[in-house]
Amino acid sequence: MGVTKRFIYTNSINEIANIAKVFAHPARVSILKYISEQEGCICNDLVNEIGLSQATISQHLSVIGNAGLLKGRFEGKKKCYCLNIERFEEFQTLLNSFFTNTTANCC
Amino acid sequence: MGVTKRFIYTNSINEIANIAKVFAHPARVSILKYISEQEGCICNDLVNEIGLSQATISQHLSVIGNAGLLKGRFEGKKKCYCLNIERFEEFQTLLNSFFTNTTANCC
DNA sequence: TATTATTATCGTAATATTGCGATATTACGA
DNA sequence: TCGTAATATCGCAATATTACGATAATAATA
Numbered sequence: 001m002g003v004t005k006r007f008i009y010t011n012s013i014n015e016i017a018n019i020a021k022v023f024a025h026p027a028r029v030s031i032l033k034y035i036s037e038q039e040g041c042i043c044n045d046l047v048n049e050i051g052l053s054q055a056t057i058s059q060h061l062s063v064i065g066n067a068g069l070l071k072g073r074f075e076g077k078k079k080c081y082c083l084n085i086e087r088f089e090e091f092q093t094l095l096n097s098f099f100t101n102t103t104a105n106c107c
Numbered sequence: 108m109g110v111t112k113r114f115i116y117t118n119s120i121n122e123i124a125n126i127a128k129v130f131a132h133p134a135r136v137s138i139l140k141y142i143s144e145q146e147g148c149i150c151n152d153l154v155n156e157i158g159l160s161q162a163t164i165s166q167h168l169s170v171i172g173n174a175g176l177l178k179g180r181f182e183g184k185k186k187c188y189c190l191n192i193e194r195f196e197e198f199q200t201l202l203n204s205f206f207t208n209t210t211a212n213c214c
Numbered sequence: 215t216a217t218t219a220t221t222a223t224c225g226t227a228a229t230a231t232t233g234c235g236a237t238a239t240t241a242c243g244a
Numbered sequence: 245t246c247g248t249a250a251t252a253t254c255g256c257a258a259t260a261t262t263a264c265g266a267t268a269a270t271a272a273t274a
Contacts, residue, residue: 002231003259004132004260005159009133013140027116028124030116033120036210055266056264061221062222074271083210102143103190103192103195108228110228110230132232151251160234163233169253181241183241184242184251185251186251
């Protein structure tokens with residue numbers, strides 16, 4: 001029974017959880033922060049900066065990318081990543097709504 | 108190698124990840140939302156509302172409680188929970204700072 | 215052409231997380 | 245006093261997640 005019963009929750013509840021999940025690992029927070037400070041950066045920069053293996057960084061990049069938070073393009077053999085700001089702001093808005101609604105409900 | 112290398116990240120990175128982790132499961136999002144809509148509620152209300160077992164709800168409440176987001180007091184045999192708004196707002200502020208800083212950094 | 219660099223993916227082992235039944239403890243009502 | 249209700253915790257099985265070595269494919273350079 002290690003699988004989450006996503007079917008019992010509403011779409012908006014699942015959405016908040018999915019968003020939060022992207023940030024629930026420090027590697028991914030660190031990656032996002034580092035990328036935001038560069039004009040663009042490549043997987044191996046992150047390997048050097050963060051100190052995890054290339055395979056692991058690539059895995060975490062995949063999670064972030066699947067969430068829509070990255071734009072990437074190849075420059076030769078190097079894949080150069082930068083943030084998808086619009087998506088980032090979408091996430092911020094959704095989380096803020098959740099927080100604000102939740103605290104406003106309370107007496 | 109299933110354990111996160113938390114020691115390689117800064118405290119503030121770990122903090123963001125820890126906060127996000129509380130919301131990374133839909134049960135906990137749902138619990139927080141439901142509690143916010145009541146004057147106070149008990150574990151069994153949540154069992155009925157969400158549809159997970161009492162043991163599971165109690166587990167999730169424990170995660171939320173350990174994050175400091177709950178106030179609870181016994182009324183007889185019933186433990187009545189409500190939100191710790193201050194802590195909630197702390198989390199919101201920290202997450203917002205992270206999002207705002209990250210998007211502001213970008214060109 | 216050979217060598218090096220870059221990266222996504224696969225496979226694996228270790229650990230964390232999820233869900234739940236069982237249970238012990240406490241409170242309450244008949 | 246007994247029966248019921250409420251809840252945290254334990255133990256367990258199943259699944260997800262984490263980290264990494266190995267590897268294949270591609271690009272660039274000597």
